[in-house]
Amino acid sequence: MTSAIVVSGLHKSYGSTHALDGLDLEVATGEVHGFLGPNGAGKSTTIRVLLGLLRGDAGDVSLLGGDPWHDAAKLHRRLAYVPGDVNLWPNLTGGEVIDLLGRLRGGLDEKKRDELLRRFDLDPTKKGRTYSKGNRQKVALVAALAADVELLILDEPTSGLDPLMEEVFRQCIEEERQRDRTVLLSSHILSEVEALCDRISIIRRGKVVETGTLADLRHLTRTSIQAELAASPNGIAQLPGIHDLDVEGNRVRCEVDTAQLEAVMRQLSASGIKSLVAQPPTLEELFLRHYEDDVPAQDSTEPEAAVR
Amino acid sequence: MNDFVGTGTLVRLALRRDRILIPIWIVVFVMTAAGSAKATMDLYSDPKALVDAAQTSNASPALVSLYGRIFDESSLGEVSLFKLTAFGALLVGLLGGMLVVRHTRSEEESGRLELLSAGVLGRYAALTSALIVSGATVIVLGLLTALSLMGSGLDAQGSFAFGLMWAAAGLSFAGVAAVTSQVSESARAANGLTAIVLGVAYVLRAIGDSSADGSTQWVSWLSPIGWSQQVRAYAGDRWAVLLVPLVFLALLVTAATALIRRRDLGAGLVPPRPGPPRAAKSLRSPLALAWRLHRGSLYAWGFAFLLLGLLVGNIASNVDGFVTSDSAKEMVQKLGGVEGITDAFLATExxxxxxxxxxxxxxxxxxxxxxxxxxxAEPLLATGVSRAQWLASHVLMALLGTGVLILVAGLGSGISSGASLGNVGRQVPRMLAAAAVQLPAIWLVAALVVILFGFAPKLVTGGWVLYGVFLLIGQFGEVFNLPQSVINLSPYGHTPRLPGGDFSVTPVLWLTGIAAALTIAGFATFRRRDVG
Structure with missing residues (x-):
């Protein structure tokens, strides 16, 4: 398996802010890779380094087998990029911008251009200054998706789209996957990544903290279990990997580390299972687990207030 | 009343945003006025020298069309400050107009005003607050200027007339900007329209002031800058004239509010029209895009430069009408006859x-x-466009655009001066040459912006500061008795004076060489830095 993008130990600082702190990222050729993280985690900075717009302070970056800083223009002919903030020239129409960007990339699939305009319901005759945020994003998406390139780099491409257009976007990415095109999709919308991506990297404070397929990552998290037993449960609390246990008579609710699931199930069935609801972990939970440290704990200030 | 709710908040917001900009502007104007008054007063300690200087100036069509007429040739205040009367009014006008656009259309275009309008904000609050900020700025500027002039030893009444006529110009153009901000959807266009009105106002007063027989003097009264001159500070102090700009402001503000009532937030008066759904075949390179982005402003500037050239050439043919006094005749002789004085005028212009x-x-x-x-820039640089190509596209627009402008002005002045002097065939190539020698200095200043962009992008507007410094050195360097090494810093000072003067190729080559070196350094530094 070849890799379209390999980043290792990437550092980037702006003054005293350490935006990237030893980031590792690998995107295999032909996969749709989700790049997940909240605002300010370093997603856009990473992408800008990948595009040769920023130069990393330390670390190795390889893009389509080349060095994005030195071979920028040459490599860019093989990729298309949709920025998170799309700004258009006020006096150029959307259609003109799509054509211009396409030509500068070295060509545009005319048939696909027309088809995408129709699917995204975009009027190409409006001037840049009159488009809404969503429509500006559509202009950049049409230009990128109609380009005949190996790699798509999309930085939060749906942040201004309505749910209908988001659905169109998902279909488009699904089609790109079937054509074996590589896609790096940065997003903070979990359902989008969950629906589209083969593999996911979660970035936090300038570092990738988890990477793998959704199935891989699920192993790292918890399954939520609700069971009604024939008798009151026995010895469950002592098992490793049990969290938030709540026992009311014969009813049990708990969170189980997915790796320990088997042992827990065996223990439960020993008491006789009458009904069972098991929910696989959502990406939300996975994500929140990684970020719960970052959410300011509001409770901790209360005792102090009470003292006063 | 509801239409104005929130004005106070917006005024405070504007003052907070401009808490550095506005004081700097005020200080620059006050210091320039006081400094130049002080320096010139020392020069004319002898009343005879004062009158001589004033007569020579009034006899020179170049100076009269550039700065205006001196109404009282024996007034120390007026002779000391005449270079700053119309010219200063122009700059205060620019400040007054710019502040209004900055706090109305710029805010609206960026969408920030929309954010605020969703709160409690009246329809006229933005315009009212912008006018209050702009008006207060120019009035404070005028009053402080008056005090600083009194401090330099000039009489109080004249000093207040001077300061207030500056402020009046600022108010007039605040009014102009109030209207231009409603017309177009972009702040760039609003500023451009205001600048065009400023330019027209300056040219109108130049036509009126330089009317040799007085038959077209009334033209000056069509110009807000002309009104400022007609206050005649230190030469009669005609306070009543200050009412004209106030009435003008009131009319423009009424017009602007009428326009606001008719339009939606964010929209201009001119509704946006659909454009082509496909790009023209030619729009396929960064250069083609740059041309597309710059061509509108180049057309407008080109038209203005053609008119300016025609006007300058036309005034040049009237110069012998000015030559009435003995001292002027003497000057003419010294400069080599009527052609000499015409050439000197054309070279200055x-x-x-x-x-x-x-x-x-x-x-x-x-x-x-x-x-x-x-x-x-980012989406372009993420395509097959290299940084050098992208940079070159805009740099070429700056270098070739100025070339076109200057040659258009040269052509216009050659045709009109040649037509009135009866030798078009000779005058056109002479004026084209006179225009072309300006280019190396122009390119050098543009190249300074390019190197700043590559090396210190956050300081890139320092290009305007350098330009201002060069202007001041050129205008006042000798008055302030600055050392020659400082005066030499201005690239404009090294341009050969054509037509009529000696042409020396050395400074031209130096200026061009430095401009090229700076541009190349700009390319090299831009390729090494982060974008965004």
Whole structure:
């Protein structure tokens, strides 16, 4: 398996802010890779380094087998990029911008251009200054998706789209996957990544903290279990990997580390299972687990207030 | 009353945003006025020298069309400050107008005003607050200028007349900007329209002031800058004239509020029209895009430069009408007869045309930075376009654009001066040459912007500061008795004076060489830095 993008130990600082702190990222050729993280985690900075717009302070970056800083223009002919903030020239129409960007990339699939305009319901005759945020994003998406390139780099491409257009976007990415095109999709919308991506990297404070397929990552998290037993449960609390246990008579609710699931199930069935609801972990939970440290704990200030 | 709710908040917001900008502007104006008054007063300690200087100036069509007429040739205050009367009014007008656009259309275009309008904000609050901020700025500027002039030893009444006529020009153009901000959807266009009105106002008063037989003197009264001159500070102090700009302001503000009632927030008067769904075949390179982005402003500037050239050439043919006094005749002899004085006039005017063209060059080169900060460079640089290609596209617009402007002005002045002097065949190539020698200095200043963009992009608007410094050195360097080494810093000072003067190729080569070196250094530094 070849890799379209390999980043290792990437550092980037702006003054005293350490935006990237030893980031590792690998995107295999032909996969749709989700790049997940909240605002300010370093997603856009990473992408800008990948595009040769920023130069990393330390670390190795390889893009389509080349060095994005030195071979920028040459490599860019093989990729298309949709920025998170799309700004258009006020006096150029959307259609003109799509054509211009396409030509500068070295060509545009005319048939696909027309088809995408129709699917995204975009009027190409409006001037840049009159488009809404969503429509500006559509202009950049049409230009990128109609380009005949190996790699798509999309930085939060749906942040201004309505749910209908988001659905169109998902279909488009699904089609790109079937054509074996590589896609790096940065997003903070979990359902989008969950629906589209083969593999996911979660970035936090300038570092990738988890990477793998959704199935891989699920192993790292918890399954939520609700069971009604024939008798009151026995010895469950002592098992490793049990969290938030709540026992009311014969009813049990708990969170189980997915790796320990088997042992827990065996223990439960020993008491006789009458009904069972098991929910696989959502990406939300996975994500929140990684970020719960970052959410300011509001409770901790209360005792102090009470003292006063 | 509801239409004005929130004005106070917006005024405080504007003052907070401009808490550095406004004081700097005020200090620059006050210091320039006081400094130049002090320096010139020392020069004319002898009343005879004063009158001589004033008569010579009034006899020179170049100086009269540039700065205006001196109404009282024996007034120390007026002779000391006449270079700053119309010219200063122009700059205060620019400040007054710019502040209004900055706090109305710019805010509206960026969408920030929409954010605020969703709160409790009356329909006229933005315009009212912008006018209050702009008006207060120019009035404070005028009053402080008056005090500083009194401090330099000039009489109080004249000093207040001077300061207030500056403020009046600021108010007039605040009114102009109030209207231009309603017309177009973009702040760039609003500022451009205001600048055009300023330019027309300056030219109108130049026509009126330089009317040799007095038959077209009334033209000056069509110009807000003309009104400022007609206050005649230190030469009669005609306070009543100050009412004219106030009435003008009131009319324009009424018009602006009427326009606001008719339009939606964010929209202009001219509704946006659909454009082509496909790009023209030619729109396939960064250069083609740059041309598309710069061509509108180049057409407008080109038209203005053609008119300016025709006008300058036309005034040049009237110069012998000025030659009435003995001292003027003496000057004419010294300069080599009527052709000598005509050439001297044309050479001075071409220098001014060069300075104006420089403003286009700086503005075009600054487009690099605005494209970068508006995140419009990023999608281009993420295609097959290299950094050098993208930079070159805008740099070429700055260099070639100024070339076109200056040659258009040269052609216009050659045709009109040749037509009235009866030798078009000779005058056109002479004026084209006089125009072309301005280019190296213009390019050098544009190249300074390019190197700033590559090396210190956050300081790139320092290009305007350098331009201002060069202007001041050129205008006041000798008055302030600055050392020659400082005066030599201004590239404009090294331009050969054509037509009529000696042409020496050395400074031209030096200026061009430095401009090329700075541009190349700009390319090299831009290729090494982060974008965005």
């Amino acid at each position: 071409m220098g001014m045309v060069g300075l104006l063209a420089s403003a286009f060059g700086i503005q075009a080169a600054l487009r690099l930075r605005s494209e970068e900060t508006a995140l419009r």
